[in-house]
Every structure is written in C-alpha cells, then in structure tokens.
Amino acid sequence: MTTSKLSRRTALVAGLSTVLFPHVAWPQSTERDVEGGIGGTGIVGILTDFGSLIVSGNLLQTDGSTRFSDGFGQINESDLKIGDSLTIEAAGPPEALLAKRVHVTHPLVGKVSAQSQDGLELVVNGVTCRLENPAADIGVGDRVAVSGLWRGRMVIASRVSRTRSPRDLISGDVQISFGRVRIGPVNMRGPGMSGLVDGSFATAIGRFEPTQARFVAESLTATRFVGAAGALAQLSIEGYLDPVAAAPGYRVAGLGHSFARNLQLDRYEDTRVLFNGPYTGRFAANRAVVLPERFQARRSLLATLSKS
Incomplete structure (x- = not known):
C-alpha cells in the first residue's frame, strides 16, 4: 500500500498515513455549479463491510434520518449488499460521520x-x-x-x-x-x-x-450529490484515472468532478486508488492510497483505514 501527498510542490512520500481526512475548511467556488455537486462529505466507492457501513475506508453510521435509494427510487437499508457501488453524503467530523443519503449508483x-x-x-x-x-x-x-x-x-x-x-x-x-x-x-x-x-x-x-x-x-x-448533508467540503473517492486534455491531465473515471489543476497524478494512472481531500469547486485531493485489485485484500486494507 502506498499513501502519498499530491501537490507538485511536495515530494511524494510512501507509508501509511493516519491522517487521510484532514479537518480543513475551504471557501466554496463558483466552479461548484459547473461540477454539479453539493453535499457535506461526499464518498464514492464500494461497500466492503457492515457493522455500520465501511465504504472506501470510511466508517459511517446511519440513523432514522438516513435516506436510501437507487436509480429507480427509494430502497431500504436492508437492501444493501457487500459489493454495492455507493454514493454517500455524510455529515459530522471524520471520526463520527453520519450518512444522510446512501445511493446505490449502478453504472x-x-x-x-x-x-x-x-x-x-x-x-x-x-x-x-x-x-x-x-x-x-x-x-x-x-x-x-x-x-x-x-x-x-x-x-x-x-x-x-x-x-x-x-x-x-x-x-x-x-x-x-x-x-x-x-x-x-x-x-x-x-x-x-x-x-x-x-x-x-x-x-x-x-x-x-x-x-x-x-x-x-x-x-x-444530471447530479451525483444532491445536498443531503449541506455544503460540500470533503471528498473520499475510490476509482481509476482517465486521461483528459485539461490539467492535471486526469479525471477519476465515472465521478463527474474535476481535480485541482496543480496535482501530480501520473504515478496512479494504471492503478485503483482511494483519493481524499477538500472539495473547493474542484477536488483538491491531498492523499492517495493505492488499493489492491483483489476484493479480500482491499476489504482488509479498507477496514484497517476505517479504524485509523
């Protein structure tokens, strides 16, 4: 596993970082309207465990206010299965995230x-x-x-x-x-x-x-995030990179949100990666964790990250 900082002005570093979701407040940009998303903490990834929900290394609680849906309408929490691809909007600090909306996003x-x-x-x-x-x-x-x-x-x-x-x-x-x-x-x-x-x-x-x-x-x-948890401040995204013409030269495939232009992403072009960082109208990712392709290895790693 590799965890790296993503600024061009900072050397890439290897090793496990326990700070994958920093407490940072950012001003909101008018680019947000173009990107089409609002929400508190936006999480996109695969459900790997229950006992709460573990998605992309994030441990999320649910309560009576949590809404569950898929592309065809409302579903129940009991309908969720391991392996479901989810879009989640959550509120609260990183160590106590409460899912306000859980949407099964079938490609x-x-x-x-x-x-x-x-x-x-x-x-x-x-x-x-x-x-x-x-x-x-x-x-x-x-x-x-x-x-x-x-x-x-x-x-x-x-x-x-x-x-x-x-x-x-x-x-x-x-x-x-x-x-x-x-x-x-x-x-x-x-x-x-x-x-x-x-x-x-x-x-x-x-x-x-x-x-x-x-x-x-x-x-x-034409939206992924619908504002269920308030103003978007952070993203935690699992995915693969697609090359694009605009800086920084890549986009997370299927996400629908652009990276900040100053990121160094070349080393991740052929791997499955978990990106974390602020959303400022663009995704200002500042941590990247390379994920195993095999499900059980990835599940174990993400369970570890959810406890860190």
Whole structure:
C-alpha cells in the first residue's frame, strides 16, 4: 500500500498515513455549479463491510434520518449488499460521520448480451464488465444490475445481481464531442441531452438499443450529490484515472468532478486508488492510497483505514 501527498510542490512520500481526512475548511467556488455537486462529505466507492457501513475506508453510521435509494427510487437499508457501488453524503467530523443519503449508483442495469467462456466478462448495454469471480447463475439474456467502477470504456464489477426492473440504466461521465453525447462508450439519445456538461456526471434511465448501439433516455438526472448533508467540503473517492486534455491531465473515471489543476497524478494512472481531500469547486485531493485489485485484500486494507 502506498499513501502519498499530491501537490507538485511536495515530494511524494510512501507509508501509511493516519491522517487521510484532514479537518480543513475551504471557501466554496463558483466552479461548484459547473461540477454539479453539493453535499457535506461526499464518498464514492464500494461497500466492503457492515457493522455500520465501511465504504472506501470510511466508517459511517446511519440513523432514522438516513435516506436510501437507487436509480429507480427509494430502497431500504436492508437492501444493501457487500459489493454495492455507493454514493454517500455524510455529515459530522471524520471520526463520527453520519450518512444522510446512501445511493446505490449502478453504472449499468440491463440485459446481458454476451458472456465470456470463463464467465469473467459480461456485456451489458454495450459495455464490457470485468468480474473478479464468475457471477453465479447469470447468463446471456438475464437482466442484471451491475455495481462497480468505471475503468476507461469498461466497468470493473464488484457485484452483479438479477433485477426485475424492465428499464435499462447507465450512469457515469458525460462526454460530448462534435455534438455527440456519450456516457462511457455508449452513444446517448433522448430529451435533456443538450443541457448536459462535458465531464459532468449523469444517470439515464430508458432503453438500450443493441442494433443501433445506443441508449435512448426517457429520464435523465444530471447530479451525483444532491445536498443531503449541506455544503460540500470533503471528498473520499475510490476509482481509476482517465486521461483528459485539461490539467492535471486526469479525471477519476465515472465521478463527474474535476481535480485541482496543480496535482501530480501520473504515478496512479494504471492503478485503483482511494483519493481524499477538500472539495473547493474542484477536488483538491491531498492523499492517495493505492488499493489492491483483489476484493479480500482491499476489504482488509479498507477496514484497517476505517479504524485509523
């Protein structure tokens, strides 16, 4: 494991840092409106443990005020499963975070159109999903909900489960080029596309048309954080980097928020990383922890971080 500071003006250091979530207050920027997010402590990652919730190395309590949802509406806390990809808005100091909103952020919901012989890759809504272990009793033609993280044009799946929902879903980074709108590698059509911002986060619900290789949205949500915990001050984000033209040259795939321009990120371009730091209208990450690809090793490390 490597924990590093991320300023160009500071040497990169190795070793375990016990200060992954510093107590820092920052003024808010008008760039926040472009980025499309508000909230207290914004956490994006995979649920690795219960006994409270452990997500991306953060220990979170819940109470009667905590709201639970997925892309299709309200759910119950009991519906959460290990491996779910979550967006959380939490209030309180780092050592006593209270989740105000817990949202299961599926990158994909749809029909399995192809499957590798070893069962470690599925294609859903035209997107390849790579699994650590074959999904039991899942095959071509099944409708599934995929949890996981975007990595380039594919999803690294942390959980794949059957779903009864007849509607398809895709969520992730918006990419706009020559008037064409994509989420991940998928061409998008439907109302509301003209209002999307390149690099922002969006969730579309509708139908994937395999013959046209496009997703036709019937409804569109263009925010990840909704203000459930107040003004955004910190982010804790698990993910992979995608190269972009703007400084600092990378974006966390699927996040929808940009890094501060002065960060040094080259060493993390091919790894799974947990980034922590202030949100000032851009993500001013100041700590990075390289995470194992294997789930059990990552789970153990994140459990340790949650106690530090």
